[in-house]
Amino acid sequence: VEREDQHRLAELLEPLHGADIADLLEQISPAERRGLLTLWSGHMDGETLSEIDESIREEVIEFLPREVLAEAVRELDSDDVVDILEDLEEPQQEIILDALEDADRVAVEQALAYPEYSAGRLMQRETVVAPQDWTVGQTIDFLRQEEWLPAQFYHVILVDPRMRPVGHVSLGRMLAARRDVRLNDITEDGFRTIRATEEESEVAYLFNQYHLISAPVVDENDRLVGVITIDDAMNVLDEEHEEDILRLAGVSEESSLADGVLETVRQRLPWLVVNLFTASLSAVVISMFEDTISALVALAALMPIVASTGGIGGTQSLAVAVRALATRSLTSSNAGRVVRRELLTGILNGTGLAIILGLAGTLIFGDPMLGIVLGLAMVANQMVAALGGALVPLTLNRLGFDPALASGTFVTTLTDVMGFFAFLGLATILLL
Amino acid sequence: VEREDQHRLAELLEPLHGADIADLLEQISPAERRGLLTLWSGHMDGETLSEIDESIREEVIEFLPREVLAEAVRELDSDDVVDILEDLEEPQQEIILDALEDADRVAVEQALAYPEYSAGRLMQRETVVAPQDWTVGQTIDFLRQEEWLPAQFYHVILVDPRMRPVGHVSLGRMLAARRDVRLNDITEDGFRTIRATEEESEVAYLFNQYHLISAPVVDENDRLVGVITIDDAMNVLDEEHEEDILRLAGVSEESSLADGVLETVRQRLPWLVVNLFTASLSAVVISMFEDTISALVALAALMPIVASTGGIGGTQSLAVAVRALATRSLTSSNAGRVVRRELLTGILNGTGLAIILGLAGTLIFGDPMLGIVLGLAMVANQMVAALGGALVPLTLNRLGFDPALASGTFVTTLTDVMGFFAFLGLATILLL
Known part of the structure; x- marks a missing residue:
């Protein structure tokens, strides 16, 4: 449809809500987007413009004829204009500001004088x-x-x-x-x-x-x-x-589905590199026990079970704490009680898992001592997981950081290191 | 304060918004809550009642004198009454329904006739x-x-x-x-x-x-x-x-900070047990390569690096896909393009990580072949991670399940198994 018929396209898009047109623009491929905009950009209105995701807005604005852009922007309340301007480069900002009437331009410029992410940027100046x-x-x-x-x-x-x-x-x-x-x-x-x-x-x-x-x-x-x-x-x-x-999850928060591959790599690779180093800590811990593993190679196969289950336990505790901090139901007044609850939960979960894993280990390998090592390491790691999952975001929050930021890596590093250390350490003491 | 002075307490709580009183009730310990309710329950109004988290609402309602409860419920619009009733047991439901005037009771009963989580439950019957x-x-x-x-x-x-x-x-x-x-x-x-x-x-x-x-x-x-x-x-x-x-994160979604330890264990342990079994898959994979590990124990120390970085890569891809499905910016029309982008991102991220890890491995162990094995395994696992992170939620969504449910375990199991298999498999072929 997109290649040919301008009238048909206008007819199809006409009844759609601005938000739906914006979604359509985001979901089609870059080439299709250019085709559609070439045919249709004259019809762009303010509502659609303000609904478009910031990752492609710059691209869209470049396609719009000056008059259309001016017309679209003039329809909007000042807060929506500010929202559009925030994410644009200087020259494009100028174009839009010039399109506004004097009073509106002053209002928008005043709003832009407030710090980013402040109420001043969010508000509309028009009041009753x-x-x-x-x-x-x-x-x-x-x-x-x-x-x-x-x-x-x-x-x-x-x-x-x-x-x-x-x-x-x-x-x-x-x-x-x-x-x-x-x-x-x-x-x-x-x-x-x-x-x-x-x-x-x-x-x-x-x-x-x-x-x-x-x-x-x-x-x-x-x-x-x-x-x-x-x-x-x-x-x-x-x-x-x-x-x-x-x-x-360790993704930079400006990510969008419309981002290209290189942009996506830029958002994710740094975090993976950080994880590469924290994962090396586990490798260091394991290498301390190479003699133990040489003596009983089955340990190498079993050790990821303790570490991985610890990671899940830590993630559970972490998600609950991050969410509670975000809704402010976790505060300094009940932090102590929540941490205590997490610790007890960790011990009970660890005990439950220890019984299953310990029995399975004993039966499969015919060695009750191995079952005991698996069980004890599991309890220790679930305790660390539960504590870490609650304390890491609480600490980040108290230090003024976003509790969600980097919490995941901290906690899984903790549970990996602890899981390997507890399991291999206990095995060295009890099995050799 | 709570133990003694009823007037002082009423004075302190009087100026607070219902939502703040409800938060206070959630954050204090169960014993304090009972103390506070004994002194203050006569002042409970409808707004506060409807703000209280469902996890403690039942407990609170039991403390309220009949007249206070009736008075509080009568103030509310029908949708708020329905919201309260939904989570209560039969006998408590009856008490509240009896407290309503006839017309309101009929309205509430009609609303309850709609399926749970439907618009009929959400709406208020009062219209203009x-x-x-x-x-x-x-x-x-x-x-x-x-x-x-x-x-x-x-x-x-x-x-x-x-x-x-x-x-x-x-x-x-x-x-x-x-x-x-x-x-x-x-x-x-x-x-x-x-x-x-x-x-x-x-x-x-x-x-x-x-x-x-x-x-x-x-x-x-x-x-x-x-x-x-x-x-x-x-x-x-x-x-x-x-x-x-x-x-x-694998936590049952009814979880609340006010839940006790046993309730919390009940919400989390099942998921951990599932993970115990999926983690055993990794153990099985590793045990297939016990001879390789015996021959070169350093492999046991290095293998978690490939697996763990894969887990993070998969989680990144997963979080983006789950979020995009929730906001409906990921649909069948652009699913193919998004999966392709994830795959390319995985290959590039994997290549970047492979260069770092491969060089480090070569330098530390003085064996370029080991570096090559680490690098190749990393690329393979990042590819699998990126694909799995996107395809698992897409598939769950198409089958009518919540894409967030269980995705995490699927994806990390995938990256663990693939990480260990690729690394140990390549090592067996290239190093021995």
Whole structure:
């Protein structure tokens, strides 16, 4: 279809939501993408543009005629423009800024002045405010006169004469109230403002924890500078989950399915090289016991069982701790109890596994001593795994790092080294 | 504080949001929880009750006096009551149902008739509707008269005479329109309804993809039966992320920090036992090469390096694929291209690692042949890792399973077995 018929293509894409067109652009191959954009780029609107994944957005923008780009960007709220601009190079940023009207350009430039990943970048500057002494009737009349309102808003923010937010009224309550009711009397409980310099992860936490729909953003003087809505917070939450999963697995978090092979290698190889060195630690430990292995080669075959099961136990404990830290249900007040629980769990799991493995080892090799060595090493390694899985992310978190970052390698290195050491060490003592 | 002063406690907890009180209850120890509930349970409100994690909710409900429970439950919208009831045993369900007024009880019982994890369970039955030929003025007058409105609503749903939704108007647009404007002329673009039998993961996807704030739910005759709002969808999204992280790590997804040791063992031990058996496959592979290891014991020390690096490579590829499947950016249309990219990435990563490891092996052991064996095994294993990491979740997904479930064990078993086999096999051929 893509090669020929421009009209047919426009017809097919016309009824689709911007997010679906963006997904389509991401999923087709680079060559198909170029073909499609050549035919269709004149129809690009702001919504589609802001839905496109950042990994291909630069490429797409280069294909757009200036006028189309300008038109698309002008439709958007300021937070979406900022989101697009953040990931672009200087010259492309300039093109888009030039396309904006003066007032919008100033708003966008001010937002870009806030640090990356701050509430200031996330917010839209367009707010709907009313003086705190207005009535419902006054407010509705004002909204009806207003030429321009944000595409989505859920509250009218009440401000004092110095533009400091003092409360907000949900549109539902305003619609249900009589015209002479004062806004001040129907403000929503649990009103809270967010500082423009707040980190976006904190913003996402607040929205999730308190079920916020929108929240006003204030500057250092508590004056209103913008508003963050739930869709922005949901985006951040989604990105953070992605980061957690990818970082736990040792993939750089900017990865995208649309990345090419070389880009993907660049994201993953460094981590593999780190692992190459940590895995060498296991090799060093094993080589300390070469005499033991020479004497009983079966040990070489059995040792990965203890190490691998330890790795899984550590990963379980780690995933629970990383997730609990992300949702803030693991804090300094219950860290001690959680670590104790993990340790006990490790001992019990280790004992269960030790019984199975010990019996199997005894039966298969006809040597109860070998079964005991397998069992003891298993218990020791599950204890280390459980402790490491909980303590590594807790420690990283306390030191101010992302608890998901590198945790996986730390913990599996720990369980590998401990698994080999405990098993071969015990075998040296008890079997030779 | 907890032991003595009831008033002081009430004072301290009074200003807190329900979600924070619920967090507090989860984080303290079981004994402290009992103490706190004994003193404070009379103050429990509906919001706090619905925020409490399901792992301790049953325990908390047993502490509440009947009247307090009844009062708390009556405050809630029907979807929150359903959410609480779902996780309770029969007798407790009865107590809560009895506490509800007749109309609410019927609504809740109808919701419970929908399958678990369906849109019907997620929705609230309370909707705000208007006939499609009404004007803004008529609607506002109607809302002002209405005694009872849902706690949160973001749209007025337009229905035809048979109660089938035909569009919806955002409250913002309604407030900005003149009284004589017809609702039909200001409906929102991108209106879509959700079937009550739809799975909740599909609902979360729709909200995330199309930035919905609320969406009407319809029965099999397209008649309106309820509405789902974004906070419900955000909850589902959050739970699914949790499931993904925990399942990838081999932890049963109902796990909670408030679970006791035995409960935690029950969630994790089965997976460890599975791993014990899959790890035994590696042992079998290694034991096939016992003669080779006897001849050159250093091989026993080196073999975990190839296996472990393969495990990390597989995990990277796996995490990317699981995440892409969850966000539906990996579909049958681009699966082939993604698998090809992973394979090429695996070959390049393997080559990079092979050069480092091969050189190191050659230098340390003074045997270039050993370096070549290490390098070749590394390339082979990274290829298998990359392919397995992508193909295992894709296959599970196509067969209708959760791609995160058990993927980790499959892939690491694959890379362990392949790592040991390639390395020891090549060593047997090239070194002996």
